[in-house]
Structure formats: C-alpha cells, structure tokens
Amino acid sequence: xxxxxxxxxxxxxxxxxxxxxxxxxxxxxxxxxxxxxxxxxxxxxxxxxxxxxxxxxxxxxxxxxxxxxxxxxxxxxxxxxxxxxxxxxxxxxxxxxxxxxxxxxxxxxxxxxxxxxxxxxxxxxxxxxxxxxxxxxxxxxxxxxxxxxxxxxxxxx
Amino acid sequence: xxxxxxxxxxxxxxxxxxxxxxxxxxxxxxxxxxxxxxxxxxxxxxxxxxxxxxxxxxxxxxxxxxxxxxxxxxxxxxxxxxxxxxxxxxxxxxxxxxxxxxxxxxxxxxxxxxxxxxxxxxxxxxxxxxxxxxxxxxxxxxxxxxxxxxxxxxxxx
Numbered sequence: 082x083x084x085x086x087x088x089x090x091x092x093x094x095x096x097x098x099x100x101x102x103x104x105x106x107x108x109x110x111x112x113x114x115x116x117x118x119x120x121x122x123x124x125x126x127x128x129x130x131x132x133x134x135x136x137x138x139x140x141x142x143x144x145x146x147x148x149x150x151x152x153x154x155x156x157x158x159x160x161x162x163x164x165x166x167x168x169x170x171x172x173x174x175x176x177x178x179x180x181x182x183x184x185x186x187x188x189x190x191x192x193x194x195x196x197x198x199x200x201x202x203x204x205x206x207x208x209x210x211x212x213x214x215x216x217x218x219x220x221x222x223x224x225x226x227x228x229x230x231x232x233x234x235x236x237x238x
Numbered sequence: 239x240x241x242x243x244x245x246x247x248x249x250x251x252x253x254x255x256x257x258x259x260x261x262x263x264x265x266x267x268x269x270x271x272x273x274x275x276x277x278x279x280x281x282x283x284x285x286x287x288x289x290x291x292x293x294x295x296x297x298x299x300x301x302x303x304x305x306x307x308x309x310x311x312x313x314x315x316x317x318x319x320x321x322x323x324x325x326x327x328x329x330x331x332x333x334x335x336x337x338x339x340x341x342x343x344x345x346x347x348x349x350x351x352x353x354x355x356x357x358x359x360x361x362x363x364x365x366x367x368x369x370x371x372x373x374x375x376x377x378x379x380x381x382x383x384x385x386x387x388x389x390x391x392x393x394x395x
Contacts, residue, residue, distance in 0.1 A: 093250060094366070095252070095362075096364075141317060159319060160298060160317040160318070160330075161317070162317050162340055163332075163338070171330075173317075173319040173328075173342070175320075181326060183320075183342065185342050185362070187338075187364065205362055205363075206362075207342065207344065207362050209251070
C-alpha cells in the first residue's frame with residue numbers, strides 16, 4: 082500500500098512544497114536516493130525511460146540523467162549543495178529545455194515511529210513564472226508515480 | 239571613479255536584484271570573479287579580512303571562505319551550478335550562521351560599448367524571512383564596498 086503525496090502550491094511565492102510518508106525506515110529511503118542504481122529504478126513518471134549519466138549524491142557532487150518517451154528526450158542536471166546521511170539533501174535542478182532556469186530542491190528525511198519515515202520537500206524557483214511552469218508540466222504526477230515505484234521496490238528488497 | 243551599485247528589494251518575493259556597471263571589459267571583471275587570488279583582494283566589506291579555503295569557479299566546482307573582523311569569524315560556502323566564461327555564473331550561497339538556509343545567486347556578465355560591462359545579479363532565497371534577514375545583515379554595504387575595491391584593483395592592473 083502506498084501513502085499519499087501531498088503537494089502544496091503556495092500563492093504568491095515561488096515555491097512548491099510536498100510531504101510523502103513511507104512505511105520503511107529512513108535509512109532505506111535515503112539509500113534509495115543515494116545509490117544511482119536504485120535511483121534509476123524509480124525516479125520519474127511511469128511512462129519514461131531513464132538513463133543516468135552520473136549521480137553522485139554527496140555534498141559537492143553532481144548529477145545528470147535523461148528521461149525519454151515517445152515524445153522525445155528530456156535532460157536534467159544539477160549539483161548537490163549538501164547531503165547529510167538519513168537527514169537532509171539540497172540540490173540544484175535544471176531541465177535542459179529551460180537552460181539557466183534553475184530550482185533549488187530541499188529535502189528533509191524525518192524518522193517516524195514504527196520504522197516509518199517522512200520526506201519533506203521545499204523547492205525554490207527563480208521566478209513565479211518558473212514555478213508555475215513546473216506545476217503545469219505535471220511534476221506532481223511524475224513525483225507521485227515515482228514514489229509509488231519506490232514503495233514497490235522497497236517492499237521487494 | 240566608481241559606478242553605483244543599484245539594489246532592488248522586491249516586495250512579496252524572496253529575491254534581491256542588483257546591477258553594477260564597470261569601466262572595464264567583461265573579460266577582466268569575469269577573471270576577477272574566477273581567479274581566487276584576485277577574489278581574495280576584493281570580495282566582502284572593507285573592514286573584513288578574508289581567508290579563502292578554496293574557490294573553484296567552474297561548473298560543478300565549490301568554494302569556501304571566511305570573513306573575520308573584531309566581532310568574530312563568518313564562514314560562507316557553496317557550489318557552482320554553472321559557470322560560462324564572460325557570460326554567466328550560478329552558485330549556491332550558505333552562511334554558516336544559518337545552516338541549511340541556502341540562497342541561489344545568479345550573475346549575468348553583460349558586455350557594454352566602450353570596453354565597459356554590467357553585472358546583473360538575481361539572488362533567490364528559500365523564504366521571505368531569509369531574504370529579509372540578508373537585507374538586514376548589511377549585504378548591500380558589503381557588496382558596494384567590494385565592487386569599489388574591485389574597481390581600484392582593475393585600475394591598477
């Protein structure tokens with residue numbers, strides 16, 4: 082069973098917030114964000130094939146991957162400003178379709194009782210228009226589908 | 239003679255904008271941002287001593303430096319998401335007094351006529367409070383004094 086993704090789009094501020102709980106320990110969910118081979122199995126919408134060029138999930142590391150479907154290829158890249166094991170990650174995020182328009186994605190990993198955990202995301206955009214464009218792109222569906230695949234992966238490990 | 243620093247603090251958006259012209263070619267001003275030995279001679283307010291731990295001004299690079307005065311030491315660090323020679327730089331910016339509160343600093347280097355250039359800055363904060371705190375910290379004075387020292391440096395080269 083999957084938990085719900087809760088996305089908040091604040092009015093008049095260039096942010097996107099979300100929370101998502103998992104019925105798995107924080108260490109398992111963190112590792113699924115750190116290990117590129119696991120990341121490649123869940124990140125993104127269901128109908129996209131992912132190719133990970135590199136994914137170095139540590140302070141000062143960088144990443145680059147491409148999503149492909151029948152409509153074309155979409156590249157994403159950025160740097161990890163800070164990663165603290167089982168606690169926190171902050172990365173930049175750029176879609177190559179909008180060069181030089183870069184978001185900052187904060188992610189807090191919170192330990193809950195009963196070996197569960199919660200992800201709390203806060204994304205910051207360089208303009209209100211960039212934020213609204215990201216919302217319109219269907220990011221919520223992609224995020225939701227990705228976390229459902231992550232649930233399935235963790236259940237099978 | 240120094241050109242004025244123009245800072246804009248938009249209401250209701252977590253941004254700080256600035257423009258600053260220089261009576262020097264864009265290549266000279268860009269190089270003064272890229273070369274750590276030159277950066278150490280102008281970055282920050284007049285009354286601060288700077289110590290640069292590292293400053294790797296390129297896509298995927300990182301930086302760390304400390305400002306010290308009679309009140310104490312203040313550390314700053316981040317990563318360079320993207321650097322394009324003589325054109326563009328985008329870096330994250332964190333003050334160790336406010337850990338995990340990180341800004342994104344966009345900087346466009348624009349070529350003007352008569353061997354002059356213009357820096358256009360756009361800083362993005364993760365909350366309105368963080369932006370207001372940065373404004374209250376006196377960042378405008380520090381930026382203004384730094385660019386005046388940069389003018390003097392470039393005039394003497």
